[in-house]
Amino acid sequence: VQLVESGGGLAQPGGSLRLSCVASGFQFSHYDMSWFRQAPGREREFVAHIGWDWDTTHYADDVKGRFTISRNNSKTTLFLQMNNLKPEDTGLYYCGKRKDFAPTFKTIRDYDYWGQGTQVTVSS
Secondary structure: OEEEEEOOEEEOOOOOEEEEEEEEOOOHHHOOEEEEEEOOOOOOEEEEEEOOOOOOEEEOOOOOOOEEEEEEHHHOEEEEEEOOOOHHHOEEEEEEEEOOOOOOOOOHHHEEEEOOOEEEEEOO
16 A cells, blocks of 8 residues: 655645645545644644545534545545645645544544655745
């Protein structure tokens, strides 16, 4: 299994970035996927989740209405469109593959594979 994130960078407050995560080594279309982030000195936290059939999505309260998670199963790619960015969105963003029979989607224990992360910095 391999997950490779890209698309991070420096953005101004109010700006936008689009993250991508290319997956390989497993049947991407059969698994829920999520984005998490980790700020310096803090634990990795849930950002957004999408069901295997892309019909179900969930968001952390502080990104709801600003971020949109999506997927292209034919291209085995997960996306995170981030609009109206805030300095508190700064962190290392990871995509994760949800485990079979995971009880929830909001904790790191629900995932068995992660990418290496892509850095997002929001600053003026």
